[in-house]
Amino acid sequence: MPRIRRDAARLFRSGWSARKVGRYIGYHHTAVLKWVKKAKTVGDVPILTQSSEPRRKWRKIDENLEKRIVDMRRNSGRCTEAIHLMLKRTGIVVPRSTVHRVLERNHCLKKRSPWKRFHPHVERPKALKSGDLVQMDTIHLMTGEKTRLYVFTLIDVYSRSTYAKAYEKMSGKTSLKFVREAEKTMFRFSMLQSDHGPEFGNWFVTQALKNHRYTRIGKPNDNAHIERFNRTLQEECLDKVPRNVRSINFHLKKYLSYYNNQRIHLGINAFPREMVPRL
Numbered sequence: 001m002p003r004i005r006r007d008a009a010r011l012f013r014s015g016w017s018a019r020k021v022g023r024y025i026g027y028h029h030t031a032v033l034k035w036v037k038k039a040k041t042v043g044d045v046p047i048l049t050q051s052s053e054p055r056r057k058w059r060k061i062d063e064n065l066e067k068r069i070v071d072m073r074r075n076s077g078r079c080t081e082a083i084h085l086m087l088k089r090t091g092i093v094v095p096r097s098t099v100h101r102v103l104e105r106n107h108c109l110k111k112r113s114p115w116k117r118f119h120p121h122v123e124r125p126k127a128l129k130s131g132d133l134v135q136m137d138t139i140h141l142m143t144g145e146k147t148r149l150y151v152f153t154l155i156d157v158y159s160r161s162t163y164a165k166a167y168e169k170m171s172g173k174t175s176l177k178f179v180r181e182a183e184k185t186m187f188r189f190s191m192l193q194s195d196h197g198p199e200f201g202n203w204f205v206t207q208a209l210k211n212h213r214y215t216r217i218g219k220p221n222d223n224a225h226i227e228r229f230n231r232t233l234q235e236e237c238l239d240k241v242p243r244n245v246r247s248i249n250f251h252l253k254k255y256l257s258y259y260n261n262q263r264i265h266l267g268i269n270a271f272p273r274e275m276v277p278r279l
Contacts, residue, residue, distance in 0.1 A: 002046030008032050009039035009047070065094070066102050073108045080109075122213035125191050127158040135226035136179075136194040138170060139234065143243045150199075151248065152178040153233065155226045161186055161260055162229055166248040172204035179208060195223060232259075 004025060011021045012032060022029040038047050072083050080103060084096040103109050127133040139151040150170040155162045163182040167174050183189060191211045194200040205212045215222035237255040241247055 002048050005035040005047035006039065006045060009036045010044070012036050061094075061098060061102065065092070066106075069094075069099055069102045070106045070108060073103055119196070119214045122211070124193075124213065127156075130156055130159045130161070131187050131190045133157040133191050133193060134189045135223050136175075136192055136200065137223060137226045137230055138197060138199060139230055139238070140170075141166075141238065141243055141248075149243065149245055149248070150174075151233075151238065151252075152199075153226060153230055154179075154182055155229050156186070156189075157225055160225075160265055162256060164233060164252050164256060166245045166252065168245055170199045172199055172201055172207070175199045175204045176207050179210075193223065195220075 008021050008025055008027070009032075011024070012018060013036075016024075018029040018032045018036075021032045025032075035047055069083060069087070072078070072086060076082075076086075078086070080096060080100045083103075084094065084099045087094055087099070100109075125132050134154055134156050136152070136154045139153060140148050141151060142148050149166055149168055151164055151166045152175065153162065153164040163186055165178055165181065167178070179189070179192070189210060191213065192208065193213050193215065195215050196217060200212075200214075220227055233255070237251060238248065241251045
């Protein structure tokens with residue numbers, strides 16, 4: 001490589017352009033210009049490779065300052081950027097990257113769980129008929145200080161048909177049971193869509209034997225239809241009935257019949273005739 005740099009500088013001095021030299025030796029013309037500039041200093045000799053050693057040496061942070069950064073994190077619970085600015089206000093100038101390394105070294109940062117499975121992307125289908133895309137979710141209802149029950153919900157994006165049922169436990173087995181009961185009541189589902197909840201894990205996807213896709217993490221708008229239905233269900237039904245599985249399922253049958261057959265849905269222009277505005 002040092003001889004290639006020397007030969008590139010020779011070709012440039014012989015009259016070749018930097019671009020022509022670059023095409024000839026297989027390097028960018030800006031690299032050729034740097035070598036020519038270096039050759040003016042060292043002469044017509046092989047141009048040695050520069051050392052990869054960093055120009056600035058790493059300096060160990062003061063132990064008292066490191067302890068202060070860790071204490072600020074544990075007492076305030078603030079992030080790296082906030083602690084960096086808090087130190088700056090007190091007149092202590094420390095690079096943000098140094099603060100981050102100190103917190104990471106002292107195990108003060110939350111990292112992604114190594115047990116979190118990667119879910120590959122599945123293309124979102126167009127809802128052209130009933131069952132093409134069905135969104136699922138779970139509502140958690142507190143029944144005591146440390147106890148809760150779970151209402152599984154789903155909605156067909158094309159027809160806006162819904163189904164819901166309450167259970168005492170939340171698991172992949174419960175999710176599978178819920179989907180099979182919903183298909184018996186409604187129709188077959190071609191694609192299921194859910195968030196990354198534990199009840200919709202890999203075991204559920206494998207046992208359901210259906211096409212399944214996950215929403216993006218932190219993007220509830222991907223499941224906007226079911227999220228809006230959950231709010232409506234809570235306001236119009238769940239908040240008005242006793243919080244036990246038997247009572248909720250009894251009232252859900254009546255409410256779902258009303259929701260699917262009688263309730264006005266503005267999102268799909270389902271107006272009664274007497275309510276259609278005249279132009």
